[in-house]
Amino acid sequence: MQSTSAKRIIPGTPVFDGDAAQKGYAINAMCFSFNEAKNRQAFLDDEEAYCAKFKLTPEQREAVRQRNVLAMIAAGGNVYYLAKLAGIFGLNVQDLGAQQTGKSVPEFKQMLLDQAKGI
Amino acid sequence: MAKVIGGIFTSHVPAIGGAIAKGLQDDPYWKPFFDGFHPIHAWLKDNRPDYVVTFSNDHGLNFFLDKMPTFAVGAAAQYDNADEGWGLPLFNSVPGSPELSWHIINTLVEEELDIVTCQEMLIDHALSIPLELAWPNRRTYDFKLVPVGINTVQHPLPSPKRALALGRAVHKAIESWPEDAKVLIFGTGGLSHQLDGERAGFMNPDYDRFCLDNLPSNPDALTRHSALDIVELSGSQGIEILNWIAARGAMGDWVREASRNYHIPISNTAAATVLMVPEDALVSA
Numbered sequence: 209m210q211s212t213s214a215k216r217i218i219p220g221t222p223v224f225d226g227d228a229a230q231k232g233y234a235i236n237a238m239c240f241s242f243n244e245a246k247n248r249q250a251f252l253d254d255e256e257a258y259c260a261k262f263k264l265t266p267e268q269r270e271a272v273r274q275r276n277v278l279a280m281i282a283a284g285g286n287v288y289y290l291a292k293l294a295g296i297f298g299l300n301v302q303d304l305g306a307q308q309t310g311k312s313v314p315e316f317k318q319m320l321l322d323q324a325k326g327i
Numbered sequence: 328m329a330k331v332i333g334g335i336f337t338s339h340v341p342a343i344g345g346a347i348a349k350g351l352q353d354d355p356y357w358k359p360f361f362d363g364f365h366p367i368h369a370w371l372k373d374n375r376p377d378y379v380v381t382f383s384n385d386h387g388l389n390f391f392l393d394k395m396p397t398f399a400v401g402a403a404a405q406y407d408n409a410d411e412g413w414g415l416p417l418f419n420s421v422p423g424s425p426e427l428s429w430h431i432i433n434t435l436v437e438e439e440l441d442i443v444t445c446q447e448m449l450i451d452h453a454l455s456i457p458l459e460l461a462w463p464n465r466r467t468y469d470f471k472l473v474p475v476g477i478n479t480v481q482h483p484l485p486s487p488k489r490a491l492a493l494g495r496a497v498h499k500a501i502e503s504w505p506e507d508a509k510v511l512i513f514g515t516g517g518l519s520h521q522l523d524g525e526r527a528g529f530m531n532p533d534y535d536r537f538c539l540d541n542l543p544s545n546p547d548a549l550t551r552h553s554a555l556d557i558v559e560l561s562g563s564q565g566i567e568i569l570n571w572i573a574a575r576g577a578m579g580d581w582v583r584e585a586s587r588n589y590h591i592p593i594s595n596t597a598a599a600t601v602l603m604v605p606e607d608a609l610v611s612a
């Protein structure tokens with residue numbers, strides 16, 4: 209059930225609330241399991257079976273298949289948990305940032321460095 | 328009676344752990360951050376805590392969405408670091424003090440702060456990295472830890488006002504602990520950063536400066552914003568400033584800054600390290 213109160217929109221900024229926590233339960237549960245090395249290996253051995261075991265929704269499964277972070281978030285993924293999945297793919301937070309902002313990784317890193325000018 | 332001797336506030340970016348493992352403290356990218364710990368190392372030589380009380384947020388190691396405590400107080404005899412999903416080398420275990428933990432728990436509930444108690448609790452990079460930064464290369468610690476966890480993962484988050492009240496109640500507990508002991512406070516995380524969404528990479532030096540300027544002498548100024556205001560001002564993970572606000576509350580009323588370091592960027596984060604001491608403390612830091 210969706211919450212009834214009006215939601216505050218912060219542009220470009222996911223707010224992981226009760227609706228997202230319900231919607232994203234399966235994908236986040238799978239990501240939480242990756243705290244254990246044997247589960248990371250099981251995912252790598254058979255991604256399809258591992259996603260099925262956690263009952264990912266079709267939207268979540270497609271987002272994982274495409275390694276698409278914004279789509280995972282839209283499907284209820286939370287970045288604190290998704291970071292564990294990203295690790296399996298060898299992606300760090302600059303790679304994630306570049307993908308989500310449509311920049312190349314060097315462009316994204318430069319954007320981070322450029323903010324030092326504001327100090 | 329126990330006494331708060333100081334507070335260490337620092338970012339806890341996971342990549343700092345990688346830099347420590349690779350010995351990159353003097354690397355040009357990392358040096359401006361690690362240099363912020365020189366005055367803290369000097370201060371810690373003369374100030375050895377018996378207890379360390381920390382405020383940090385869990386990053387999906389202890390808590391999942393099945394049970395998500397707003398405030399959680401550890402009451403374990405030992406706290407172990409564990410794999411957070413990246414298979415990194417583990418940090419040291421830290422001894423706990425169930426006695427002080429339960430004293431804090433009892434005081435908090437008396438003060439109508441109805442926390443969750445955890446007789447088993449793992450520590451993640453949000454604690455391991457700050458402890459390693461403060462005491463590099465220690466195999467064992469000669470203080471005892473009481474960790475306090477604050478939910479920054481799943482909204483609704485506690486308000487900054489509530490986080491400050493939590494910290495102030497912890498201070499009351501420390502002051503009423505009968506042992507003649509020295510207590511050091513840690514607040515970890517932040518400052519402004521955002522990992523997720525189209526605004527990933529966002530930082531806000533103006534808001535960070537507002538926080539750093541006000542936290543020692545006027546922490547209530549930080550409670551004029553709601554948690555969602557802070558998400559907007561500081562980024563979706565910049566809200567980890569809640570840990571700093573609670574830690575500041577735990578230091579008591581009269582506090583001054585003894586050292587400050589602020590550097591952009593460390594990974595995707597505006598990184599800060601601050602030492603605060605009680606107003607009447609003599610410090611050569």
Ligand SMILES: [Fe+2]
Pocket residue numbers: 339386453516517564567
């Ligand atoms: Fe964090």
